[in-house]
Amino acid sequence: MSTEARAQTFPAADWGGGVLPYRVGHRKLGMWLFIVSDSLTFSALLIGYAYLRASNVWPTPFPFYPSIVFSSVMTFCLLSSSLTMVFGVSASSRGDKAGARKWILATIFFGLAFIVLHLIEWNHLIGEGLRPFFLPEHWVKTFTTTDGIPPSPLFGATFFTITGLHMFHVFTGTIYLGVVAGRVKKLKHEDVEISGLYWHFVDLVWMFVFPLIYILSVDVGGHLAR
Amino acid sequence: MSAHVEEHFAGSNKLFTSIWAWLIGLTLIEIFLAYRPMPIRYMLTILMGLSIIKAALIVAYFMHMKFERLSLILTIVPMLVICICLLFVFFPDSFRSSGLRYKFKEPEPVAPKSVE
Numbered sequence: 446m447s448t449e450a451r452a453q454t455f456p457a458a459d460w461g462g463g464v465l466p467y468r469v470g471h472r473k474l475g476m477w478l479f480i481v482s483d484s485l486t487f488s489a490l491l492i493g494y495a496y497l498r499a500s501n502v503w504p505t506p507f508p509f510y511p512s513i514v515f516s517s518v519m520t521f522c523l524l525s526s527s528l529t530m531v532f533g534v535s536a537s538s539r540g541d542k543a544g545a546r547k548w549i550l551a552t553i554f555f556g557l558a559f560i561v562l563h564l565i566e567w568n569h570l571i572g573e574g575l576r577p578f579f580l581p582e583h584w585v586k587t588f589t590t591t592d593g594i595p596p597s598p599l600f601g602a603t604f605f606t607i608t609g610l611h612m613f614h615v616f617t618g619t620i621y622l623g624v625v626a627g628r629v630k631k632l633k634h635e636d637v638e639i640s641g642l643y644w645h646f647v648d649l650v651w652m653f654v655f656p657l658i659y660i661l662s663v664d665v666g667g668h669l670a671r
Numbered sequence: 672m673s674a675h676v677e678e679h680f681a682g683s684n685k686l687f688t689s690i691w692a693w694l695i696g697l698t699l700i701e702i703f704l705a706y707r708p709m710p711i712r713y714m715l716t717i718l719m720g721l722s723i724i725k726a727a728l729i730v731a732y733f734m735h736m737k738f739e740r741l742s743l744i745l746t747i748v749p750m751l752v753i754c755i756c757l758l759f760v761f762f763p764d765s766f767r768s769s770g771l772r773y774k775f776k777e778p779e780p781v782a783p784k785s786v787e
Contacts, residue, residue: 459742468740468743469743477743477747481750489758492759492761495762496761496765499762500767500769501769513702513705520698521695524695527691527733528691528733530733531682531732531733532687535680535687638680641733641734642734645729645730645734648733649726652726655701656701656718657718660701660705660718661711661714
């Protein structure tokens with residue numbers, strides 16, 4: 446009886462050795478555990494941001510253009526890159542290595558588009574005077590409450606840390622996928638799938654960063670005169 | 672002998688495309704909501720609800736967890752959810768410290784009563 450068939454028959458004996466109890470290879474399990482620890486890193490950062498936001502006067506400075514338009518297009522890029530990645534993994538599972546490479550290269554293209562758009566968006570904010578520990582003068586003027594409490598200067602710190610760490614993940618992801626695309630003929634299917642797990646995780650994190658950082662900081666009504 | 676790992680990747684490209692369309696649709700709802708004036712606690716609840724749905728779609732279909740073995744799901748998901756919920760312990764303190772903030776505006780001086 447093969448190991449696989451034995452495990453099908455005696456699930457209780459899975460932990461006795463000789464079979465893969467989770468039905469995934471050790472590398473894939475390792476990637477899942479990395480994803481768990483990395484989600485805790487991002488959760489801690491986002492909850493730290495929420496803590497600062499709840500205990501301070503918080504500026505809501507993002508205009509429809511460029512910030513919201515750019516971040517929405519960036520979201521579209523990441524979601525589409527996840528779709529092309531899943532097509533790549535699907536092609537790889539059918540043994541279509543050339544197809545897998547093509548889709549992974551499309552994923553890298555969307556990832557790079559995300560990084561370029563994000564850097565342009567950062568450049569807008571830095572040009573306006575936003576720094577990790579200072580707000581632009583006209584933001585302070587606009588968002589100081591009627592009681593005279595100024596907005597928290599930590600806006601820039603949370604913004605640049607969280608989006609910066611996410612951008613770093615996208616950047617390392619494009620390098621990782623570049624290596625996978627280059628060596629796809631030598632790699633096993635599961636290795637391609639593991640790189641997909643990492644990429645989808647980066648997309649997943651953005652699904653929380655985008656609403657918390659961008660959507661909740663929209664300058665509704667355009668209070669900030671530019 | 673190395674143990675055989677299942678190589679079949681369940682789910683058709685049509686299914687994945689429809690998941691992508693749902694994710695785009697939910698994102699458009701979020702952007703629309705950004706311009707609806709409402710108290711921040713309702714806004715936060717709706718946005719986080721939508722984000723959790725989106726995350727679940729990505730994990731279940733794109734990351735293929737729906738097709739993994741239950742023992743793997745039970746090893747990874749519950750402990751992550753519990754650890755994230757434990758971080759919420761800080762929030763009562765953030766609401767407290769917002770009340771401790773130094774007020775920059777001087778209180779209005781009380782006009783002295785004229786003694787005549």
